[in-house]
Amino acid sequence: MNMTQNPSNSKFKVPPLQVIWGVAVAFVILLILIVWAYYAQPLSEVLSPFWNNNLVDVLVLIPAVIAATAGTLCAGQFEKGEIPYRIWQAFAIGLWLWVAGEVSGMIYDAIYWDGTYPDFRVVDLFWLSGYIFLGLSLYYQVRSVYGGKNKRQRRLYLGIVAVALLIAAGLTNLAEKAGLGEGYDWIILFITVLYPVFDLTEGGTAIWLSFLFGRGQWSRPWWGLILFAMADGIETFYWLGGYDYIPTVAQNVLDFIAVAAYPAGYMVAGLALLASYFILRYGEDSGLWKVKKHL
Secondary structure, eight states, X not given: OOOOOOGGGSSOSSXXXXXXXXXXXXXXXXXXXHHHHHHHOTTTTTSOHHHHHTHHHHHHHHHHHHHHHHHHHHHTTXXXXXXXXXXXXXXXXXXXXXXXXXXXXXXXXXXXXXXXXXXXXXXXXXXXXXXXXXXXXXXXXXXXXXXXXXXXXXXXXXXXXXXXXXXXXXXHHHHHHTTTTTTSOHHHHHHHHHHHHHHHHHHHHHHHHHHHHOOHHHHGGGGHHHHHHHHHHXXXXXXXXXXXXXXHHHHHHHHHHHHHHHHHHHHHXXXXXXXXXXXXXXXXXXSSOOOOOOX
């Protein structure tokens, strides 16, 4: 890929740096709006009960689509034979699958609004498939860091996956012994616990790579997964019945963190991917990346 700027791109209608700041400010406003809508339910007298309940989901869909679109733009800056193309293509597919999960979740809400939700839904297939592609993206990133193609890289990737599965299985067993998630099959509990474990595993691995190899800019899109881990961990704790063991004040604090961290995960990933896109497309002229000059 050639990061040399095109003469035709030398003048911006809106400089990339201003675009990033504009999107960041818009995300902050949107995050405040999401939290406000969750607690105040300001349109309860205007919207139907279904749409009032799903107003936050609709607002969350905005940064989700922006993040997936930015990931697609990043992938488009590379040739199909390049490893970075595989990295960002897999990442973008993972995010689009999560967007599909968001939409299908609202569809399920409409179908089962007055009924009982099934234990396992198509939504879970979208989410788990998204994790698979995000994990594949991280695998390609690890390969690009180590270089070459050998069994050591595959063992590393498979080892990370195996550790995540073992941790999720162990936590599921602990939850069962503690009486959490009573009435649900083990596999359903396992899938529920698997979400925050995958978030932490993939996000933690990306951050580890950024510190170890100094590739902060290209690992930042995964940082959003740490926020997803916080939100998913709290949701899992609530779903398993953990709120019955903590005081109301602690419940309120956890609710606030989950409500804010979830959309913030998309926002962090979206901003990082958008910045990466501008850097890839315009290089130093983007105002987001500076080439170190050697004397």
